Amino acid sequence: MHLTILLFTVLLALGISPELLAAVTAETAGSGSDVQTPPATQLDGLLPLMIVMTSIVTAWCMNYAAPKTRAIGTALASVGCLAVAVWFFFFVTGSGILENPKPNQTPMDSAKPALLWVQGSAALAAGLLLLVTALRQGRSTRELTLGAANESQRYGRVSRIFHWTMAALFIVIVPMGVFASIIPEDAAFRRIYYTIHETLGVLVLVLAAGRILWNRRSRRPALDTALKPMERKMAHGAHVALYGLMLALPVTGFVMTTYVGAPTLFFAWELPPLWGPGNGLVWGLLHKYILPYILYIVWGSHILGALKHRYIDGHENAFRRMVS
Secondary structure (H helix, E strand, C coil): CCHHHHHHHHHHCCCCCCCHHHHHHHHCCCCCCCCCCCCCHHHEEEHHHHHHHHHHHHHHCCCCHHHHHHHHHHHHHHHHHHHHHHHHHHHHHHHHCCCCCCCCCCCHHHHHHHHHHHHHHHHHHHHHHHHHHEEEEEEECCCCCCCCCCCCCCCCCCHHHHHHHHHHHHHHHHHHHHHCCCCCCCCCCCCHHHHHHHHHHHHHHHHHHHHHHHHHCCCCCCCCCCCCCCHHHHHHHHHHHHHHHHHHHHHHHHHHHHCCCCCCCEEEEEEEECCCCCCCCCHHHHHHHHHHHHHHHHHHHHHHHHHHHHHHHCCHCCCCCCCC
């Protein structure tokens, strides 16, 4: 009850009426009882499958023993980031949707075009940085000796593959999810974006749960001793928040979709709701507005913090806990 009151207070502070968000929640699900969507096609399942397989191969190559293979993995990561940047700067900006999106349903929707610009620019910068890194790795002759389990000072191969696979999926799921929410309803390609977003969301939930179970089996390495006490607390808090968000975002999205009686799109399949329609207001608020902005802050802080420790503070060991 107290949580509900708090969320409704947030709604009013943001200028969002509960009735309006309820309508938005139903529409966001993409295929409720009053929303007509095109039938599923093989392409709907093929594109998410390609993204998932490329992410897994990239993460595997990045942590392979041979330096040339690791360079290929970093190059694949670069190509993935640059592909997102090309998608944004050529397709999204040329589609006219940023200038004429679906009518704003809440005041916060007006920030989504700007968010896409930030995300597209970040993908471009990351792609170029990874490309330079891949070229340097290609000249290395150092073999990577790395076991499956975590060690006292660095993560093992299993944790690293979990980490970089999920990172690759997030690079796709976040901007495509934002873009999907502003595509006009009559656009022919609207469904494929929802399919990619929901499919990758289900897989992120599975991978996050798997990573948590693995951490219980193989203890995570201690934080680098070079970090200051406040930095250690912030790093620990960011890790806990990221794990919570990786679980909460897919769950709230699934519950929101289920409450409006819509199936969850998973590759070429439509997973039926687990219960009947109901009031998904709170779940819609969490999934569409509160949790995403928390994710942007925590995820951005996590990346900037890692770069600061490596390139400003010179804490190479802190960076190499997850990177080879």
